[in-house]
Amino acid sequence: MKSKVQAISEKICPLEFAVNTISGKWKIPIIWRxxxxxxxxxxxxxxxxxxxxxxxxxxxxxxxxxxxxxxxxFNELPPRVEYTLTPLGEKLVEVLWKLNAWGELLLQEKSGFK
Amino acid sequence: MKSKVQAISEKICPLEFAVNTISGKWKIPIIWRxxxxxxxxxxxxxxxxxxxxxxxxxxxxxxxxxxxxxxxxFNELPPRVEYTLTPLGEKLVEVLWKLNAWGELLLQEKSGFK
Incomplete structure (x- = not known):
């Protein structure tokens, strides 16, 4: 029984880590933009x-x-800074598209209920 | 320009709605279990x-x-209650598996950095 609980914890861990990482205020709109x-x-x-x-x-x-x-x-005046997605960031965007599609389903069901 | 901004807002909306829906305390462990x-x-x-x-x-x-x-x-004594995933919930679990896989990549990169 203990090993089953541990196995579940191991599965939750990366997922919760991922959610905590992206749930900071404005992080998703920033990544999206x-x-x-x-x-x-x-x-x-x-x-x-x-x-x-x-x-x-x-x-x-x-x-x-x-x-x-x-x-x-960039070494300019005024100083210029640019951000781009890393390969890890690009993989996140792929998952966010899937979560976005699920959010559309959720919105449809919600609007159907009310 | 405005229509582009609106298009982006429309894309953010279901995603943020999805994230807000699942980021309540313990919701992901509950769904997982x-x-x-x-x-x-x-x-x-x-x-x-x-x-x-x-x-x-x-x-x-x-x-x-x-x-x-x-x-x-269930109409029993003591009363018994059971929860199952709806089809929408099952689709969410599929996305959570992908987010879990991304979380594993994130953990690997993090442990590589430190």
């Missing part, structure tokens, strides 16, 4: 309503530390 | 460390309202 080709924080600030610069920078920093984004700084 | 065949709340209480009965019941109720679980009450 970078996937759409918005590379610069200033573009994201215009696109994501209600996010402020400090919060955006913190989320970008965490996504970079988690290996989902890579940051490139 | 029901998928493993644990149908009764008493089984889940033994299996999920740190969750109490009141919180578990609230999460089960929300998952039922969201159309992810269905609840069957």
């Amino acid at each position: 970078i996937n759409e080709g918005e590379k610069r924080p200033s573009e994201m600030l215009r696109g994501i309503v209600k996010v402020d610069r400090r919060v955006l920078n913190q989320q970008l920093k965490e996504l970079e530390e988690d290996g989902i984004l890579s940051k490139k700084s | 029901i998928n493993e065949g644990e149908k009764r709340p008493s089984e889940m209480l033994r299996g999920i460390v740190k969750v109490d009965r009141r919180v578990l019941n609230q999460q089960l109720k929300e998952l039922e309202e969201d159309g992810i679980l269905s609840k069957k009450s």
Whole structure:
């Protein structure tokens, strides 16, 4: 019995780790926008309503530390910074598309109920 | 430009809705365990460390309202209740497996970095 419980825990672990990693505020919209080709924080600030610069920078920093984004700084004046998805980030986007499709089903069922 | 922003918002919407629906406390472990065949709340209480009965019941109720679980009450003494995944819940489990696989990649990269 114990080994079965352990086996389940092992299966939950990467999943919960994944969910915790992407559930930070604005992380999914940020990843989505970078996937759409918005590379610069200033573009994201215009696109994501209600996010402020400090919060955006913190989320970008965490996504970079988690290996989902890579940051490139250009030696220009004014300084320019661009973010792109790493291969790990691109794999995440594939999963997010599947979760998005499931969200559409969920919305359909919800609107059917009400 | 506005239509592009709107198109992006429409794409974010089901995804964020999906993430919000499953990110409630203990929801993923609950869905996972029901998928493993644990149908009764008493089984889940033994299996999920740190969750109490009141919180578990609230999460089960929300998952039922969201159309992810269905609840069957047996007219017995003591009363017996069982939960199973709906077709929508089963589709979610398929996506969670993919997110789990991505979480494994993430854990590998993380352990490689440190």
